[in-house]
Amino acid sequence: MIAGLMTSYFGTISWATLYLLSEWAIRLAMLVVVPFRRSPEAAKGWLLFFFFLPWPALLVYFLIGRPGYPKWRQERFARLPVVFKAATDRIKEVTAKEQPDLPANLSQAAVLIQNLGRFPSLGGNGADLLSDYDGTIGRIVEDIDRARSHVHLLFYIFADDETGHAVVAALTRAVGRGVTCRVLIDALGSRAWSANVVEALKAGGVSVRLVLPVGLLRRKSARADLRNHRKIAVIDGEVGYVGSQNIVNSDFNPRVTNQELVVRVTGPAVLELQAVFVADWFLETEEVLDSPALFPEPRPGGRIVAQVLPSGPDYPEAGVERLVEALVHGARRRVVITTPYFIPNEALLHALQTAVLRGVEVHLVLSRPVDQVLVNLAQRSYYAELLDAGIEIHLYRDKLLHAKHLSIDHGVSLIGSSNIDMRSFILNSEVSLVLFDRDLNARLREEQERYFAASDRLVRSEWAKRRLSKKIVENIARLMSPLL
Known part of the structure; x- marks a missing residue:
């Protein structure tokens, strides 16, 4: 009996020792693996996770640890320059006369955007800023009802609610007139509604695909954390929409009501939005959309110079964070950043602090109501050092300010789907429209002034009084912010 107890005791010690050794083996191994192709901030977050919880961290790492798409998708993306050569040649042909003459301080930004996202800056565009939530959906429906050739929609969320029903009805009417309608919906972003929405769209004759579907038994499943977060609408290759708003009721989250900003653009820049859509369509379906009707001769829309920047894991060198950092470094007078989620990397944090030291007025417009508690906690940890640096923080009071845009001085505006956080910078597929125009910038500044008036300005002395x-x-x- 005593011998049996001793065997049991030493066996227990042996298993405990093995587990302890396995934890240290994981820690030491990941100390080598994690820093590869990762920013110091992201590596730090992962290594802390591995230090405290080695086995759970290892499981999570295998699921979402590498910010890259599956091999099959990478191979499709590598084929894009070949399969879309006819389409890209067509864009070059019809927009050759639209190349703008930018001043030196803006031409460098345009070159950066082209090198990151492959699209040039184009003149001759018109743009309207839309901040009325229901009014924006109404404009999209009106443009769909005027469509003659095709309608392309790509949205992170497409809900089975009043807003979604209005868009589905408009698409169904368009199909009835002989218009070709295609819709891409992020599988995870719309998971609560996707079955009903897809069924309704198919019943209306619309071609629809779920983007990056996730499933353990799926042959080509995508990672749950790599999402297509873009919001794009293109009608007849002549009218485009891009911004922060999804196809969902503004109060779909019972805790908050969303405030958004969308830009409706006309002119040659619409063809760049079209190219982003047809590339995403190919990545999901392998169907090549290169008909000349998709890339018509641009009608003059105005005098705005505009440029589209797609970003995401498909573009290893094309993080929108590089553009934001460069624009902040290039600012001479004023920077205003509006975003619902603000978790900067070290480079952007230093750029903002340095801008103030150079005499630049820097404003952050964030949301007081929140829908992501952990993200908001991480965001709040930056407030003290931002305030110490002289950066003004405005907390929008009444709604979740979900708009995502920034203005630099009096000539550069960026509006799109990207937040200022690691998820948008590294994991999500995003799209941004950069507009080089003083009048458009002035209109955006008017919108920002309305935000200021509806916000509470943080005061450093008051902020410091919160509980330990x-x-x-x-x-x-x-x-944990690099993991968020």
């Missing part, structure tokens, strides 16, 4: 427990929780969340 809150500071601790915020800083713990900050350690």
Whole structure:
């Protein structure tokens, strides 16, 4: 009996020792693996995770640890320049006369955008800023009802609600007139509604695909954390929409009501939005959309110079964060950044702090109502050092300010789907429209002034008075920010 107890005791010790050794083996191995092709901030977050919870961290790492798409998708993306040569040649042909003459301080930004996302800056565009939520959906429906050739929609969320029903009805009417309608919906972003929406769209004759579907038994399943977060509408290759708003009721989240900003653009820049859509369509279906009707001769829309920047894991060198950092470094007078989620990398944080030291007025417009608690806690951990640097923080009071845009001085505006956080910078497929125009910038500044008036301005002395427990929780969340 004693011998049996001793065997059991030493066996227990042996298993405990093996588990302890396995934890240290994981820690040491990941100390080598994690830093490869990762920013110091992201590596730090993962290594802390591995230090405290080695086995759970290893499981999560295998699921979402590498910010890259599956091999099959990478191979499709590599084929894009060949399969879309006819389409890209067509874009070059019909937009050759639209090349703008930008001043030196803006031409460098345009060159950067082209090198990152492959699209040139184009003149002759018109743009309207749309901030009325239901009014924006109404404009999209009106343009769909005027469509003659085709309608292309790509949205992260397409809901089975009043807003979604209005768009589905418009698409169904368009199909009835002989218009070709194609819709891409992110599989995870729309998971609560996708079955009903897809069924309704197919019943109306619309070609629809779920983007990056996830499933353990799927042959070509995508990772749950790599999402297509873009919001694009293109009608007849002549009218385009891009911005922060999804096809869903503004109060779909019972805790908050969304405030958005969308730009409706006409002119040659619409063809660049079209190219982003047809590339995503090919990545999901392998169907090549290169008909000349998709890339018509641009009608003069105005005098705005505009440029589209797609970004995401498909573009290893094309993070929108590079553009944001460069624009902040190039600012001479004023920077205003509006975003619902603000978790900057070190480079952007330093760029903002340095801008103030150079005499630039820097404003952050964030949302007081929140829908992502952990992200908001991490975001709040940056407020003290931002305020110490002289950056003004405005917390929008009444709604979730989901708009995503920035203005630089008096001539550069960026409006799109990208937040200022690691997810948008590294994991999500995003799209941004950059507009080089003083009048458009002035209109965006008017919108920003309305935000200021509806916001509470953070005061450093008041912010410092919050409880120590809150500071601790915020800083713990900050350690996790590279994983958010």
